[in-house]
Amino acid sequence: MPHDEYEAVITLRDLHEDIRAIRNDLTTVIAQLSATTTTQADHEMRIRELEKTTASSVEVAKHEERLDALDRKHWYATGALVVLGILFPNLGEIAKLFGG
Structure with missing residues (x-):
């Protein structure tokens, strides 16, 4: 295969921007996961309290x-x-x- 047909130019700036975008996305996912985990723990605690008070x-x-x-x-x-x-x-x- 000739190399010229599939040639692409990727600069260090392009890599740097992509890595920053991925890092931002990952930070957002981690924050959402943390909030979901906290909410789930709160729901679990409230369910357990209701189970205690239910006749x-x-x-x-x-x-x-x-x-x-x-x-x-x-x-x-x-x-x-x-x-x-x-x-x-x-x-x-x-x-x-x-x-x-």
């Missing part, structure tokens, strides 16, 4: 059980008040029915 399934089951018991009592009280609400205004008529 376990046993605690959730206990709360469900207590809420179910409270709900049952609520409906019993509601039913009793309905019955009393019907009976109280009609006590006179009920007494007449039973001979009073």
Whole structure:
């Protein structure tokens, strides 16, 4: 192969500029990587804190059980008040029915 067909002239200035551009790009990538690593560590720490404060399934089951018991009592009280609400205004008529 003749050397003249593929000849290119690269000066030291061209090499120097390319090396500076690569160095700048590398500095930018390192800064972005550092910021990403810091952000990831912060996210990991917050996730671990949330995992500590999140209720376990046993605690959730206990709360469900207590809420179910409270709900049952609520409906019993509601039913009793309905019955009393019907009976109280009609006590006179009920007494007449039973001979009073």
